[in-house]
Amino acid sequence: MLKLEGVTVRFGGRAVLDGVGLDVAEHEVVCVLGPSGSGKSTLLRTVAGLQHPDGGRVFLDGRDLGGVPAHRRGVGLMFQDHQLFPQRDVAGNVAFGLRMHGDPKRQQAARVDELLELVGLPDSHRRAVASLSGGEQQRVALARALAPRPRLLMLDEPLGQLDRSLRERLVVELRVLFGELGTTVLAVTHDQGEAFALADRVVVMRDGRIAQSGTPREVWQRPADAFVARFLGFENVSGATVSGEAADTPWGRVPVPAGTQQGEVTLLVRPAGVRLVPAARGLRCTVAARTFRGTHVAVQLQPGGAPRLEAACALRDAPEPGEEVGVAFDAAEIVVLAGGGAV
DSSP, X not given: OEEEEEEEEEETTEEEEEEEEEEEOTTOEEEEEOOTTSSHHXXXXXXXXXSOOSEEEEEETTEEOTTOOGGGSOEEEEOTTOOOOTTSBHHHHHTHHHHHTTOOHHHHHHHHHHHHHHTTOTTOTTXXXXXXXXXXXXXXXXXXXXXXXXXXXXXXXXXXXXXXXXXXXXXXXXXXXXXXXXXXXXXXOSOHHHHHHHOSEXXXXXXXXXXXXXXXXXXXXXXXXXXXXXXXXXXXXEEEEEETTEEEETTEEEEOOTTOOOEEEEEEEOGGGEEEEOGGGSEEEEEEEEEEOSSSEEXXXXXXXXXXXXXXXXXXXXXXXXXXXXXXXXXGGEEEEBSTTOO
8 A cells, every 4th residue: 555665865965764665555554663863753754745755756555656745645644743733622623634524513523522532531622732731632633643534544653642551551442443444554653562562563763774574473573683682672682603502602502493593693582581590500690680570570680701681580580689590591582683793
């Protein structure tokens, strides 16, 4: 449905988008992740027609959008900074696109009721925009973007200012809503949990290029390289030398999955693959810190003369800071990353 071919955008001679190619299928939900400055918001603005590309083409339903103004592209866009109409009340903002499409007033009212209920503002129809908090304004902006049921909906940090419980509820409800409506979605977010819960496909960007694209499971289980692994929060990344079914690493000999390529590689050891054992039975480490993560405890371990390791364990099993423990490694939780021995 949406196709980008070699799209390049330059600001001051620097390529913010550098030959980006991306396909989004009809009814697919694609979330774009990346650090600040990676080009993800510029990508959205280029598709919307708010940013002219210096090279490449954008197609929607097979139509080249070159020269097509933003208001004629038939896409919905929600900005991170809301851009609500201050002279209109909440209902007026949500109904704006419906009025532009000429929907009957009764249908407009029903759709406004439905969406304000969805975003947690069921009784706010007559409220002035200026009276809303930042999070409330963001919810109104989301409802406004959803109201006309656009074939392509683009979201720039759609839930960024909401509290955690509301954000988690909306992610689930939006996933169901997009499926029911058959909406095609291209969203930008910095929140990995949000992206992985919402998306059919996750796209990770770096320096204006796509570093990896795949299903949430594929990206999480097999990061493309050290950059993607670290961006996803994995810290146990190191150069290693594989010989046979083990690798020489700063943490000693570590088992690797059968069939792992031999020679210089970059390894990711998932926290779940760092098992705590009695100090006499494994790599001796001191517990430097531990952090409660809701579903588990992240334990920071300091081996002697080697980089820190992060382990994941149940709360009841988490050792205290200062304790001496041993570490063993699970080959099933070790991933060989692209890029050879460079980290």
